[in-house]
Amino acid sequence: MHIVQAIVFLVVFVAAVYLFARKARQIRRNILLGRDVDLTDHPGQRWRNLLLLALGQKKMFRKPLVAVLHFFVYAGFIIINLEILEIVLDGLLAKHRLFSPILGGLYPWLISAFEVLAVLVIIGCAVFLIRRNVLHIRRFRGHDLDGWPRSDANYILITEIVLMTLFLTMNTADQVLQIRHYGHYAATGPFLVSGHLMPIFNPLSSWLLVLIERGAWWLHILGVLAFLNYLPYSKHLHILLSFPNSYYGDLNPKGKMENMPAVQHEVQLMMDPSLAANAPAGDGPPPKFGAKDIFDLTWKNLLDAYSCTECGRCTAACPANITGKKLSPRKIMMDTRDRAEAVGKIIDQHGGFQDDGKSLLRDYISEEELRACTTCNACVQECPVSINPLHIITQLRRHLVMEESSAPAEWNAMFSNIENNMAPWKFSPDDRDAWVNG
Amino acid sequence: MQIKTMAEYAASGETPEVLFWVGCAGSFDQRAQKITRAFASILDRLSIPFAILGKEESCTGDPARRAGNEFLFQMMAYNNIQVLNGYGVKKIVTACPHCFNTLKNEYPQLGGNYEVVHHATYLQQLMDAGRIKMKEAGSFKGKKITYHDSCYLGRANDIYEAPRQVLQLLDAELVEMKRCRSNGLCCGAGGAQMFKEEEKGSTRINFERGAAAVGTGASVIAANCPFCMTMLTDGVKEQGKEDSVKVLDIAELIAQDMA
Numbered sequence: 001m002h003i004v005q006a007i008v009f010l011v012v013f014v015a016a017v018y019l020f021a022r023k024a025r026q027i028r029r030n031i032l033l034g035r036d037v038d039l040t041d042h043p044g045q046r047w048r049n050l051l052l053l054a055l056g057q058k059k060m061f062r063k064p065l066v067a068v069l070h071f072f073v074y075a076g077f078i079i080i081n082l083e084i085l086e087i088v089l090d091g092l093l094a095k096h097r098l099f100s101p102i103l104g105g106l107y108p109w110l111i112s113a114f115e116v117l118a119v120l121v122i123i124g125c126a127v128f129l130i131r132r133n134v135l136h137i138r139r140f141r142g143h144d145l146d147g148w149p150r151s152d153a154n155y156i157l158i159t160e161i162v163l164m165t166l167f168l169t170m171n172t173a174d175q176v177l178q179i180r181h182y183g184h185y186a187a188t189g190p191f192l193v194s195g196h197l198m199p200i201f202n203p204l205s206s207w208l209l210v211l212i213e214r215g216a217w218w219l220h221i222l223g224v225l226a227f228l229n230y231l232p233y234s235k236h237l238h239i240l241l242s243f244p245n246s247y248y249g250d251l252n253p254k255g256k257m258e259n260m261p262a263v264q265h266e267v268q269l270m271m272d273p274s275l276a277a278n279a280p281a282g283d284g285p286p287p288k289f290g291a292k293d294i295f296d297l298t299w300k301n302l303l304d305a306y307s308c309t310e311c312g313r314c315t316a317a318c319p320a321n322i323t324g325k326k327l328s329p330r331k332i333m334m335d336t337r338d339r340a341e342a343v344g345k346i347i348d349q350h351g352g353f354q355d356d357g358k359s360l361l362r363d364y365i366s367e368e369e370l371r372a373c374t375t376c377n378a379c380v381q382e383c384p385v386s387i388n389p390l391h392i393i394t395q396l397r398r399h400l401v402m403e404e405s406s407a408p409a410e411w412n413a414m415f416s417n418i419e420n421n422m423a424p425w426k427f428s429p430d431d432r433d434a435w436v437n438g
Numbered sequence: 439m440q441i442k443t444m445a446e447y448a449a450s451g452e453t454p455e456v457l458f459w460v461g462c463a464g465s466f467d468q469r470a471q472k473i474t475r476a477f478a479s480i481l482d483r484l485s486i487p488f489a490i491l492g493k494e495e496s497c498t499g500d501p502a503r504r505a506g507n508e509f510l511f512q513m514m515a516y517n518n519i520q521v522l523n524g525y526g527v528k529k530i531v532t533a534c535p536h537c538f539n540t541l542k543n544e545y546p547q548l549g550g551n552y553e554v555v556h557h558a559t560y561l562q563q564l565m566d567a568g569r570i571k572m573k574e575a576g577s578f579k580g581k582k583i584t585y586h587d588s589c590y591l592g593r594a595n596d597i598y599e600a601p602r603q604v605l606q607l608l609d610a611e612l613v614e615m616k617r618c619r620s621n622g623l624c625c626g627a628g629g630a631q632m633f634k635e636e637e638k639g640s641t642r643i644n645f646e647r648g649a650a651a652v653g654t655g656a657s658v659i660a661a662n663c664p665f666c667m668t669m670l671t672d673g674v675k676e677q678g679k680e681d682s683v684k685v686l687d688i689a690e691l692i693a694q695d696m697a
Binding site: 062252253254255256257259260263264266267268270271289290317319320322323324325326327368371372373374375376377378380381394397398399400401402407408410411413414415418419422423424425427429430431432433434435436438 | 439441443460462464465466467471474475478490492493495496497499501502503504505506507508509510512513514516517539542543544547548589590593594595596620621622623624626627628629630631632633634635636637638639640641642643645646647
């Protein structure tokens with residue numbers, strides 16, 4: 001391959017990787033805007049979750065048909081990266097099919113396997129496009145997907161189909177040229193899928209085939225590099241973040257709510273004033289109760305938001321959403337990500353965060369949505385990549401109740417009943433054992 | 439039925455095998471009181487030495503915590519743990535999944551460490567030990583029963599099989615709803631929803647669940663939670679099936695046909 005091509009490739013490749021790294025750093029910074037939480041315990045169990053959930057896609061198989069199709073696309077993506085490795089090395093070293101002489105007889109087998117995967121990816125993506133745009137599947141019809149999220153999904157699927165088609169086109173043209181012993185197109189042996197497509201290209205002249213082969217090669221790798229840079233702006237970021245997100249997923253029983261040591265400490269002092277004598281003098285700022293904005297959420301909540309691929313399994317299982325309430329766990333995650341992105345933009349523009357008069361609570365997520373949650377954990381159960389929308393909901397509720405004293409009148413009555421009558425209803429505590437004589 | 443309190447046990451220098459944590463619904467809600475009595479009668483008939491806290495029991499704080507009132511939760515937890523630790527309680531059984539979840543998962547971090555068992559699991563253990571004997575021709579024999587998974591026993595704590603195994607004692611036909619086990623649909627009461635109007639929507643959650651339960655054609659809906667009991671009963675009523683479909687707790691089902 002010509003040295004000019006290699007230089008152009010090098011420039012494009014370095015630029016693409018640089019841009020991606022810059023955006024990845026921004027996202028990392030945005031995620032770390034959340035409060036700190038230690039999630040490094042039980043590494044064995046965490047690695048297990050990563051292997052089962054992210055690599056093994058265990059939870060995807062709660063819906064077997066979609067899981068198989070998704071697995072095609074996923075396996076295609078992972079394994080075809082090996083092919084990308086050859087393409088990148090070819091590009092940088094101005095070679096053609098660098099691995100062919102090294103792998104020898106194994107090479108056509110390997111490329112054939114990639115081609116089969118490419119076909120499976122095309123099939124998977126085509127079915128997904130139909131599911132999203134033709135079939136009336138409720139979780140793809142939700143209004144939280146209106147606008148960009150809906151187009152985003154379609155762009156990704158179409159791009160994947162185009163990339164795979166380019167890969168097959170390139171191989172087909174290459175093989176016709178191989179048979180004609182044209183130029184540097186050394187014989188590699190036949191490929192399984194593109195070998196059958198050769199009749200289409202047979203009538204074409206060799207220079208046109210070189211053009212097609214080179215064209216497909218460049219479009220394919222440029223497409224991959226463009227896709228790499230599209231990722232951080234897209235819901236498709238889950239292909240990277242589902243791995244750390246599964247690793248840092250909650251290991252506690254789902255019913256267990258996070259404790260608030262600051263509140264616990266206050267209550268203990270109140271109940272037992274003698275402890276106050278030994279208590280360390282509190283000179284730090286008073287703790288915030290619950291979460292109003294992304295800074296009050298944990299970095300895991302924000303990692304959750306960036307890992308969300310908006311599949312809507314959470315929302316489809318949410319009893320509130322099923323019965324027509326405004327709450328959609330998927331929207332909670334999308335709102336959190338949108339807010340984190342908005343805050344990130346302010347930081348990029350001003351070199352630090354400046355109050356924009358907005359917050360996650362109310363400007364993004366309404367009280368009505370938060371109030372509708374039954375804490376049933378269906379959303380947490382459904383998420384294939386260990387996202388926990390409920391954790392965000394309960395933290396925002398804590399802010400509403402403890403910082404703003406904002407609760408429905410019935411809840412306030414319930415609180416005062418618990419406080420005065422030791423039960424959420426207004427019964428006399430003396431009658432608590434009256435059932436014995438009933 | 440003689441039911442002793444922890445205070446009475448302590449006064450006589452004895453220790454019961456297990457503390458029966460009744461919970462607020464089980465204590466005050468008229469329908470749930472029947473579940474409480476049914477479960478207590480099972481313990482009584484099997485001569486299991488158990489105690490209640492009686493007037494010393496308080497709300498665990500679950501609805502307050504889920505609504506966002508952490509202060510109130512911590513206050514309730516502090517008081518309850520003082521009482522429980524004061525009596526040196528080791529093992530607790532409760533017929534309320536919300537109390538079960540809070541006592542089991544949330545009290546340890548605050549200094550309350552007990553072996554906590556939900557009554558479904560407790561009944562299963564008694565069944566496995568061969569202690570529960572049923573009548574030859576029980577009243578549910580051959581009938582269709584469907585079981586509603588409560589969120590706080592099921593998804594929250596991964597207990598799906600124990601209640602189903604207990605129901606096998608009835609020799610009935612267990613039919614599952616489409617949404618069951620980890621796919622189960624909430625009754626609509628959790629997260630302190632029990633204590634307020636539902637937000638605006640196209641229907642109520644308990645109506646949706648009631649329709650699904652009635653749709654199985656079962657004549658009995660088995661529940662394991664006093665809140666699910668209220669919501670499902672209401673859901674069945676909405677379907678106009680309150681005469682032909684009964685909502686019963688697994689403890690009531692067992693107590694009714696115990697030999």
